[in-house]
Amino acid sequence: MQLTTDRPDRRAAREDARRRKARRGVGVSALSSVIVIGGLIALVVTSKGWPAVQETFFSWSAFTDSFPEVLRGFWLDVKLFVCVEIVVLVFGMVIALCRITNAAALYPIRLLAIVYTDLFRGVPTILVIYLIGFGLPALELSGVPTSPVILGGLALALSYSAYVAEVYRAGINSVHPSQKASALSLGLTNTQSLRLVILPQAVRRVVPPLLNDFISLQKDVALVSVLGPLEAFRVAQISASSNFNYTPLIAAAVLYLCVTIPLARVVDRMQARSGQFGGAGTVR
Amino acid sequence: MTKVPVIEVDGVTKAFGDNEVLKGVDLTLTEHNAVALIGASGSGKSTLLRCIDLLVEIDDGDVLLDGEVITDPSCNLVDARRRLGFVFQAFNLFPHLTVRENVVLGPVHAHGRPRAQADEEAHELLKRFGLDKRADEYPDNLSGGQQQRVAIVRALACKPRALLLDEITSSLDPELVGEVLELVVELKAEGMTMIIATHEMSFAREVADEVCFLSEGRIAERGDPAQVLGDPQQPETRKFLSRLLEAGRL
Numbered sequence: 001m002q003l004t005t006d007r008p009d010r011r012a013a014r015e016d017a018r019r020r021k022a023r024r025g026v027g028v029s030a031l032s033s034v035i036v037i038g039g040l041i042a043l044v045v046t047s048k049g050w051p052a053v054q055e056t057f058f059s060w061s062a063f064t065d066s067f068p069e070v071l072r073g074f075w076l077d078v079k080l081f082v083c084v085e086i087v088v089l090v091f092g093m094v095i096a097l098c099r100i101t102n103a104a105a106l107y108p109i110r111l112l113a114i115v116y117t118d119l120f121r122g123v124p125t126i127l128v129i130y131l132i133g134f135g136l137p138a139l140e141l142s143g144v145p146t147s148p149v150i151l152g153g154l155a156l157a158l159s160y161s162a163y164v165a166e167v168y169r170a171g172i173n174s175v176h177p178s179q180k181a182s183a184l185s186l187g188l189t190n191t192q193s194l195r196l197v198i199l200p201q202a203v204r205r206v207v208p209p210l211l212n213d214f215i216s217l218q219k220d221v222a223l224v225s226v227l228g229p230l231e232a233f234r235v236a237q238i239s240a241s242s243n244f245n246y247t248p249l250i251a252a253a254v255l256y257l258c259v260t261i262p263l264a265r266v267v268d269r270m271q272a273r274s275g276q277f278g279g280a281g282t283v284r
Numbered sequence: 285m286t287k288v289p290v291i292e293v294d295g296v297t298k299a300f301g302d303n304e305v306l307k308g309v310d311l312t313l314t315e316h317n318a319v320a321l322i323g324a325s326g327s328g329k330s331t332l333l334r335c336i337d338l339l340v341e342i343d344d345g346d347v348l349l350d351g352e353v354i355t356d357p358s359c360n361l362v363d364a365r366r367r368l369g370f371v372f373q374a375f376n377l378f379p380h381l382t383v384r385e386n387v388v389l390g391p392v393h394a395h396g397r398p399r400a401q402a403d404e405e406a407h408e409l410l411k412r413f414g415l416d417k418r419a420d421e422y423p424d425n426l427s428g429g430q431q432q433r434v435a436i437v438r439a440l441a442c443k444p445r446a447l448l449l450d451e452i453t454s455s456l457d458p459e460l461v462g463e464v465l466e467l468v469v470e471l472k473a474e475g476m477t478m479i480i481a482t483h484e485m486s487f488a489r490e491v492a493d494e495v496c497f498l499s500e501g502r503i504a505e506r507g508d509p510a511q512v513l514g515d516p517q518q519p520e521t522r523k524f525l526s527r528l529l530e531a532g533r534l
Contacts, residue, residue: 178372178374178376179376179378181334181339181372181376182370182372182376182377182378183378183389184339184362184365185337185339185365185368185369185370185372185439186365186389186390186394186438186439186442187362187363187365187366187367187390187394187395187442188362188389188390188393188394189362192393192394196389196393197378197389200380201378201379201380204380
């Protein structure tokens with residue numbers, strides 16, 4: 001009797017307490033954000049060199065002057081990024097498949113795939129770009145492209161395919177062996193099991209890490225500038241050095257962020273979704 | 285009427301490292317018959333079934349399917365597997381495919397049936413077992429009992445010569461066991477040839493023509509279900525059954 005009469009009161013009290021706690025939480029986080037961010041801004045703005053920095057890095061007129069040209073350069077980045085990404089997705093899968101093959105006749109191919117991934121994951125991307133960009137044309141072989149854009153793209157593709165191959169391989173290894181047993185028991189061949197059962201599950205699982213690699217590729221496209229093509233960073237650099245103002249570099253940075261931040265949010269969402277299915281579990 | 289042997293297991297041995305799981309197993313399964321394999325966990329029931337379906341390579345002995353030695357190295361593994369159906373303890377449905385796609389995968393890709401015909405046959409089978417309304421769902425959205433019934437349908441869709449059932453109710457909640465066992469009883473009534481590894485003794489008694497008790501890698505006792513389960517002759521069989529009785533599983 002007493003319990004039933006007490007219950008509504010207690011529930012109201014509890015809800016009240018919860019609301020008070022939530023309100024206090026919002027207040028505290030707002031206050032601490034203002035203090036921390038405001039403090040940092042104050043620190044920068046009141047520093048002795050700030051007026052000079054503001055003029056050389058954040059000049060609005062320099063920004064609007066250089067922006068159209070930097071944007072044109074950025075279009076080359078986007079084209080290069082898309083082309084390299086497609087090559088990487090395909091070539092990375094080929095390398096991953098070479099690494100998991102256990103047919104004796106294909107041993108040399110497996111060995112090559114291992115050497116390839118070790119080599120290109122181990123060497124800094126910028127070095128690969130230098131070596132391919134300046135070394136390959138120096139061989140003077142007929143038929144070898146000499147365009148710095150193509151050579152730079154080739155170097156990026158070689159470097160990133162090694163990473164992506166390892167991501168694919170991890171995905172393939174994460175599919176439980178019982179799935180293969182199940183496919184074989186239906187009378188599918190090894191190749192069919194891989195193509196119809198293992199790979200579709202593996203690829204779904206590695207979409208978030210693959211997108212992470214996309215984001216870093218999107219940034220690393222700027223490294224191709226060392227070979228001379230007029231992409232966003234190079235254009236910004238030229239503009240900066242001719243006007244003694246670094247604001248064009250900020251313009252380039254803003255353009256990169258316009259692509260990488262939305263991509264990062266997509267990755268977050270996909271990771272959250274794959275978590276719903278139990279992490280390593282089934283992702284559809 | 286002479287009984288046609290479908291599967292013959294002759295002196296099969298299998299060791300994983302130092303662990304000898306099968307130490308010489310003989311077994312004959314004749315057409316339209318069902319053999320129940322019973323025995324403690326780890327006695328080799330699953331390994332024996334996997335050896336017959338060539339999912340595990342045997343060390344010694346032979347497995348014959350319709351008189352052909354399928355464990356011969358020159359024999360085509362894939363071709364032999366196409367003639368057998370296997371149902372796993374943990375269902376092993378393909379999570380990225382719908383129920384219908386799970387069922388037609390074997391007929392289309394392993395048996396080269398036209399897609400339309402395979403779809404039609406899949407629909408018939410699913411309908412027969414009350415699963416047609418779930419055809420476009422993914423396995424994760426089904427109950428364990430439904431998933432296992434789909435797994436059985438998936439094996440049946442390939443029209444196997446014999447079905448190998450590996451403890452198909454062991455990972456089900458108790459209230460879901462019945463629907464799966466009923467389906468097997470139905471298949472038996474239609475004359476399906478089966479080897480059934482199971483812990484459900486009353487089910488073995490109902491559906492099997494012969495019960496084989498597997499103990500320490502050998503078949504310790506075999507015979508009529510009523511005799512083996514009701515009046516076991518070997519001390520190991522008696523011990524195993526009395527333990528089940530104590531656990532309230534008999």
